[in-house]
Amino acid sequence: MATVNYDVTVGAYAEGNRYQIDGAKTPNLFLVRGNTYIFDVSDATNATHTMGFATAADAAGSTEYTSGVTSSGTAGSAGATVTFVVPSDAAETLFYYCTAHSSMSANAAIFVSGVEITPISDKSAVADITVTDFSANTSIFTNTLAREIPSKIDSIASDFKTHINDNFADVVVGDVNAFIDGLETYLNGTVVAAINTAIESIRTDGTKFAGDIAKEQTEFEGGFEARFQGLEDGLSTYVGDEASYTKAQIDTTLFTGAISSTNISHDSDGRLSSIKANGKLIWNITYDSDGFLEGFRESVDIGGLPVTKVYNVITDADGLIEAIEDIS
Numbered sequence: 001m002a003t004v005n006y007d008v009t010v011g012a013y014a015e016g017n018r019y020q021i022d023g024a025k026t027p028n029l030f031l032v033r034g035n036t037y038i039f040d041v042s043d044a045t046n047a048t049h050t051m052g053f054a055t056a057a058d059a060a061g062s063t064e065y066t067s068g069v070t071s072s073g074t075a076g077s078a079g080a081t082v083t084f085v086v087p088s089d090a091a092e093t094l095f096y097y098c099t100a101h102s103s104m105s106a107n108a109a110i111f112v113s114g115v116e117i118t119p120i121s122d123k124s125a126v127a128d129i130t131v132t133d134f135s136a137n138t139s140i141f142t143n144t145l146a147r148e149i150p151s152k153i154d155s156i157a158s159d160f161k162t163h164i165n166d167n168f169a170d171v172v173v174g175d176v177n178a179f180i181d182g183l184e185t186y187l188n189g190t191v192v193a194a195i196n197t198a199i200e201s202i203r204t205d206g207t208k209f210a211g212d213i214a215k216e217q218t219e220f221e222g223g224f225e226a227r228f229q230g231l232e233d234g235l236s237t238y239v240g241d242e243a244s245y246t247k248a249q250i251d252t253t254l255f256t257g258a259i260s261s262t263n264i265s266h267d268s269d270g271r272l273s274s275i276k277a278n279g280k281l282i283w284n285i286t287y288d289s290d291g292f293l294e295g296f297r298e299s300v301d302i303g304g305l306p307v308t309k310v311y312n313v314i315t316d317a318d319g320l321i322e323a324i325e326d327i328s
Contacts, residue, residue, distance in 0.1 A: 032114035047076025
């Protein structure tokens, strides 16, 4: 039968500590009856986390399964292992868990498969060959010196039968056990192993897929949070209140709202030359020789950094605005 080794570590997750088998978080395991599985629990993260097995996912040890299980050393210390030789009568589903911390198990399942055929222990299990006794009442032997022949033949036949049975049983037991061993090896080593390899491959792919999704989710969340925080900081600075900002404050900043006369200026002809409202300044408003709007500048203070753009206004013959161009 085969021996399989697993490396066991304990990882910290948002939901708490969890076992990692060969780096995978609480994966389901696929074990074969008769095989030996050695769980290396020497990594320092296993300290105080003693691995156990159970027949139910109660994570409390009330259904602890100990058949075929032996421990060596202390979890988290060099050389510490938990060995599980899967019995032939092991249940199809078992669970592994931390005997000290019930929350760590997360229903980590073990699926048991394979066959282990008990060999014939001795030749007594093989039925003897039955030989009918030689008849002793044949009349020809009754009153002659040959009357002892039947009993002699019976004795010879009995000895011969015993000899045949002994040799036959020895040969049959050996051949049957050899056949059983070969059948068991083939089933577990070839058929079941191939199935379990395929299942393990599917599980590994599934674990990688789940890990990739979790990684993408984490990176997306991190990127989103960073950008959203930047947006919050920018808006907070723009509004002028880093602690908090309200819809009314944002509205006041984005829209013109009420403007006092002190923030409005005119040229000598009484035409509007600048207007200031909530951090925005429209200034250098110019007019052409016909008195039509010709251009203006717009300045906005964002987070303490002034930004200015220059616009050119295109009008028709009647002075109506046709377009406003950004010529910054």
